[in-house]
Amino acid sequence: MDSRDRRRAATLAEIKAAARRLLVSGGSAGVGLRAVARELGLTPPALYRYFPSHEALIGALIADLYDELTTALMDLQCADEDADLGARLYLLANGLRDWALAHPAEFGLLFGTAVPEPDGDGHEETPGHQAAMRFGALFKELVAQIWHQKPFPHPADDELGTVLVEQLTAESEHFHGMPPGAIYLSLNYWTRLYGLICMEVFGQLHWVLPDAAAYFEAQLFEIGQALGLDCPEPE
Amino acid sequence: MDSRDRRRAATLAEIKAAARRLLVSGGSAGVGLRAVARELGLTPPALYRYFPSHEALIGALIADLYDELTTALMDLQCADEDADLGARLYLLANGLRDWALAHPAEFGLLFGTAVPEPDGDGHEETPGHQAAMRFGALFKELVAQIWHQKPFPHPADDELGTVLVEQLTAESEHFHGMPPGAIYLSLNYWTRLYGLICMEVFGQLHWVLPDAAAYFEAQLFEIGQALGLDCPEPE
DNA sequence: GTTAACAGTTAACGCTGTTCACTCAAGCTC
């Protein structure tokens, strides 16, 4: 009952490796159930011993990719153990962009398609969703650390409007008790970073900026300032 | 040769209407060639009299949707003929968000998928691409008008770095001769607006903000300020 | 009135995800 399980785990890893290979070479459309089976010299129905459907296979691949990205970013920001928190956020943001540019197909699979609405009742608890949460926590944790080490100036409640303050306050526990204005700036950081990288990777930017590296750098400086950080000046 | 052409144009419109219907009801995956044919009571090969491939049909649908969005936004900002330019930009931004939220499937088809790289030599001249250009021109024109009416303070060249200034200057003609710093702020406006709407529509935001309307309003105020506008204060 | 062009159909090909019935080898129990 042991060597049996090991063999199963091995082929399961092989399946996901083949799927990954097909994703890189042919985009998300290229990773079909039959194509994966062909890659392994198996017949298509054999894969149903490991995944209940094609969608489940893709879901497992997504979860794996999220985890890979998360650990890659953790390694990156923990490499300079004595780096200050601002530098770590800078590493995180740049690391995310580098990963996205180096693995556009994988990034597209993770962030390019629409996330299904949270079905209200039972929290959509797919492995991919959980992995995405772990990924998102990276940023929340780091921003909260930055805040608690040196609180940055943030908009007052009456500048944000009562509705927004109420919504942000509801998220306060997820941000380690930060005030609404500080959560607003953190959300701003994430929103702009995410938007920038998506636009660059998905090519929505290179009809005006063929190489968006300098623009990204300038924007990173700008959004870091809002969090009280002085990131490296652009060139 | 006249009633013939009219009949052809009519069925062509019917095809695109059916495709649109399927897009709304079943997402971009639902608008298949056979499904469109079924919707019209035709056999699948009949559609090849009107489009050389399924991809071409989707392309035509995309172009139509771009044009619909463009004219809708033009109508919106021209309804108040005497509104000042800042208010028109505000209408444009809010109109885009409203359209995206009201037509998520259409928005996903237009902006959700990756844009193919510009192939360098011959400018990718699909109808969809041209329509996207007309859409993008809406913003460029309006921002340029705002700039020429009342130039807003913008970062100096040495604040942006030589590389970025060079790239922005190359785009100067498309922005009616605006200086690099002003183009930078315009790009910033578009980038943030686009990122915000994409995140909201694609559900990447509603795990932290179930209703992003207030956040959007606050951000719109912020990015408008950078262009020297005083948009309506949040609530 | 003949001819040519065109809309549309039927049949088929190769592809996809998926299911069912089956085989064969490995592991456990008596």
Added chain:
DNA sequence: GAGCTTGAGTGAACAGCGTTAACTGTTAAC
């Protein structure tokens, strides 16, 4: 060790997909 069970893998099949080829009517033009 014999018998049984479990599970990995196969082959055949189904429905649906985009696409092509050959064919049938209808309709406009000379």
